[in-house]
Amino acid sequence: MKGKEFFISGIDTDCGKTYVTGLLAYHLKKSGKKVITSKLIQTGCQGISEDILAHRKMMESEVLPEDKSGITCPIVLSYPASPHLAATIDKVDIDFSLFRKNVNQLLDRYEIVLSEGAGGLMVPLTPNFLILDYIKEHQLPLILVSSSKLGSINHTLLSIQTCLLHQINLHSFLYNQMPGDDKIIGNDSFEFFKSYLKSHSPETQIIHSRQLEKNEHFNFEDSGKIFP
Numbered sequence: 001m002k003g004k005e006f007f008i009s010g011i012d013t014d015c016g017k018t019y020v021t022g023l024l025a026y027h028l029k030k031s032g033k034k035v036i037t038s039k040l041i042q043t044g045c046q047g048i049s050e051d052i053l054a055h056r057k058m059m060e061s062e063v064l065p066e067d068k069s070g071i072t073c074p075i076v077l078s079y080p081a082s083p084h085l086a087a088t089i090d091k092v093d094i095d096f097s098l099f100r101k102n103v104n105q106l107l108d109r110y111e112i113v114l115s116e117g118a119g120g121l122m123v124p125l126t127p128n129f130l131i132l133d134y135i136k137e138h139q140l141p142l143i144l145v146s147s148s149k150l151g152s153i154n155h156t157l158l159s160i161q162t163c164l165l166h167q168i169n170l171h172s173f174l175y176n177q178m179p180g181d182d183k184i185i186g187n188d189s190f191e192f193f194k195s196y197l198k199s200h201s202p203e204t205q206i207i208h209s210r211q212l213e214k215n216e217h218f219n220f221e222d223s224g225k226i227f228p
Contacts, residue, residue: 002107002108003034003106003107003108003109003110003111003112003113004107004111004112004113004141005103005107005112005113005115005140005141006112006113006114006115006140006141006142006143006171006172007115007117007135007140007141007142007143008020008021008024008114008115008116008117008142008143008145009117009120009121009131009135009142009143009144009145010117010119010120010144010145010146010147010159011120011144011145011146011147011152011155011156011158011159012119012120012155013119013120015120015145015146015147015149015152015176016145016147016176016178016209017116017117017145018051018054018055018116019054019058019176019178019209020145020174020176020209020212021037021051021055021114021116022037022054022055022056022057022058022059023058023209023212023213023214024114024143024174024212025037025055025058025059025114026058026059026060026212026214027212027218028112029059029061031218033111033112034109034110034111034112035110035111035112035113035114036064036066036072036106036109036110036112036113036114037052037055037059037072037113037114037115037116038052038071038072038073038099038102038103038106038113038114038115038116039051039052039072039073039115039116039118040073040075040099040115040116040117040118040125040131040134041073041075041076041077041083041094041099041118041125042073042075042076042077042118043077043078043079043080043081043082043083043086043118044077044078044079044080044081044086045076045077045078046076046078047076048063048067048068048070048073048076049067049072049073049076051073051116052067052072052073053067055116066105066106066109070102071102071105071106072102072106074098074099074102075092075094075095075098075099077089077090077092078090082118082119082123082124083118083123083124083125083126084124084125084126084127087126094125094126096125096129096134100138103115114143115140117131117134118131119131120155120159121135121159121162121163122162132162132166132168135168136166136167136168139169140169141169141171141172142163142168142169142170142171142172143171143172143173143174144156144159144160144163144170144172144173144174145174145176146159146173146174146175146176146189146193147175147176147178148175148176148177148178148181148182148185148186148189148190149181150181150182150185152189153189153192153193156189156193157196160173160196160197160200160201163201164200164201170201170203170204171204171205172204172205172206172207173193173197173204173205173206173207174207174208174209175189175190175193175206175207175208175209176209177190177208177209177210178209190208193206194206
C-alpha cells in the first residue's frame with residue numbers, strides 16, 4: 001500500500017486546524033478508509049503531541065502504537081512559541097528528514113495521511129525555512145483552514161494569494177464556522193470565500209465545517225476529488 005498525504009494548514013493560529021483534522025479523519029474512518037493523522041511539529045507540550053491526542057479523541061480512537069513510538073509526531077518542543085523559537089529555547093536542531101521518514105512509514109500502512117502543520121503558512125520552522133517552504137519542497141496538496149472570526153477575510157485572502165503566487169496545490173478550502181460569534185459575519189464570509197475561490201482557484205474543493213459534524217453524513221463521493 002502506498003497512501004496519499006494531505007497537508008493541513010490554516011490562515012493563522014487557533015483557526016481550528018486540529019478540530020477539522022480530527023473530524024476529517026473521523027469521517028474518512030467511518031467511510032471505510034484506512035486513515036491516520038500526523039503532526040509536523042508540536043510546541044508547548046511534552047510527551048505525545050496534544051494535537052495528536054485531540055485527533056484520536058475526535059476520531060473515537062485509542063492512542064495508536066505509532067503515536068506512542070513518536071512516528072506521528074517526532075518533533076515535540078516544550079516552549080509554547082513559533083517552532084524556530086521553541087527549538088532555540090529547547091536547544092534542539094530540527095531534522096525534518098526524520099518527519100519525512102516517518103510519514104513514508106505511515107504511507108506504507110495507511111491509505112490517507114492527514115499531516116497537520118503549525119500555525120499559518122508563513123510560520124518559521126527555522127530562521128530560514130517556513131511552513132510554506134516545506135509544502136513547496138514536498139509538493140503536498142494543501143487543505144487550507146479558515147474561520148468565521150472577525151479579521152478572517154484579510155488573513156484568508158492573503159493565504160490564498162500566497163498559495164497562488166507560489167503555485168501551491170490548494171486542494172481544498174475548509175471553512176470552520178467556529179467560533180460563530182456573529183452569524184451574519186460568518187455566513188457572509190463563507191459566501192464571499194466561495195465567490196472568490198470560484199474566480200481565482202476554481203479547482204479548489206470547498207467544505208463547510210457543518211458538513212463534518214458527527215451527526216452529519218459526509219459523502220466523499222459526492223464531494224468530487226477531495227480524497228481518493
